[in-house]
Amino acid sequence: MFERKMLNREKRPRKWLIYSPSTGKVFCGPCLLFGGGTNFGKQDVGFNDWKNASIRLESHENSCEHKTCVLVLQRRSDSDGRIDHELVAQYQEELTYWREVLKRVVATVKSLASRGLSFRGHEEKLGSLHNGNYLMTLELIAEFDPFLSKHIAQYGGKGKGCTNYLSSTICDEFIELMANKVLTQIKDEIKISKYYSIIVDSTPDISHIDQLTLVIRYVKADGTPVERFLKFIANVGHKSQDMADAITKTFEILKESFSEIHDALIAIESNPAQKHSTVCEAKGIRLKLERLETAFMTVFWSFILVHMNKTNKKLQSVDIDICTVVQLYDSIIHLISTERGNFDKYEQQALELSLVKEYEKDTKRIRKRKLTADESAEDITSSLSGRETFRVTVYLGIIDQIVVELVKRRKAYNNFCNKFSFLCNLTKETGGFRPKVLQN
C-alpha cells in the first residue's frame, strides 16, 4: 500500500501517504495541507476502507486536486524563501567543509599507500618530528594550503573527543576501505581473465612471526601480465599441507557465486524485456535464495558433499581392499556424527552469506486455529524458536538420516569383510599366495 507499482514493475514509495496511529486511518500529506478533494485530504475523515485501498489510492494519486497539492508543496519546499533557509545553508556549508578536509586526508593516504610507505611514527602529535609520514604530509600540504592550515590551527592537536578527521582512527578506516576497493578490483579482473597462477612464500617478519605472502599472477584483457599481492597470512606453518589449507581458505572468501546468482536473478526480474513467466520464476528462486535456511543448507551441504566425494573416490578405486572400505565408512560416519554439535559454526557462516538474518519461522506470523476435542495442545516444535526448530527438525534430521544410511552400508560390508578378509591378510602376511595355508 505504501508502494506504487509502476507499469514497468518498478516500485516507488508513496511518500505522500501518512498513517495516523491515533485514528487508525491514512491521510495524504499534501492534500491535507492544501485542502485536496477526497477523503485522504480531509482532516476529520481520512481513509480506512482497506478492501478497496489499491483502487482508491490509484484514483486519488491520478486526481487533478492531488497533483496540484503536490506541486504546491514542491514549490514551497524550495529552500530559498523557506523559514529554515539559514539552517539549510549552514548545514550545507559544514558538509562542504568536512568533505574538503576528508579529500586531503584521502589524497595523503592514497599517495603513502601506493608507495608502500609507513604511516605512523612514534607519537601522534602535530608539529612533532616523530609523528610519522601521514601527519608529516598533512603538515606539508597545510604549509601551502590555507584551508588545511586553518583547519589544523583550529581543530588540530586537541586530543581525543574533538573531531578533526586527522587521527589514526580515520586514517586506518580509509586504508581499510581502499584495501577493500583494490581487492574487489583485482577480483573483477581475475573473473574476466578466468585463469591465474598463485605465488606463495613464507618468511618471518621483524617480530619473528611467520608471514605467508600470497601473490596472484594473471593476464589482463589487453594482454599485459600482472602480479598482484593479495595479503599476508600469519603463522601458517612450513608444511605444504598447511600452506595448501591456508590458501584454499583464502580463496573460498574470493568465491562469491552465491551473491552472483542473486545479482543475476535481480537483473532478470527488473528486465522489462523478459517474459512475465520468466520474471515470476526468477523472483521465486530469488525469494528462496534469500532465506537464511538456504544459506545454511549451502554451507552445510558443501561440507558434507566435499567429504562424501573424497570418500567416494577412494571407495571406487580399483585396488582398494575390503577392510579399508570398512575403515573408510567408519571414518566418515564418525566425521558426520561429530558435526551434530557444530550447528553454531554453520549458522555463523550462513549469516555471513545470507542477506536475511532471521529464520523464516521467526519472521512469519503464527496462524492460530481452534483445536478439536481429541487434539492435545500444540506439538513440541511450535514452542521452540525458529533457530531451534530448524536445528532439531532439519539439521539433526539430516545428519541422523545420513548416519543411519551409512551404518546400514557399513554393516553389509562388515559381514563380507568378516567372512573373507582373511584372504587379504593371507597375501599380506605371507607375502604371496600359499595354497597350503588355504587348505587348512
Ligand SMILES: [Zn+2]
Ligand atoms: Zn493527495
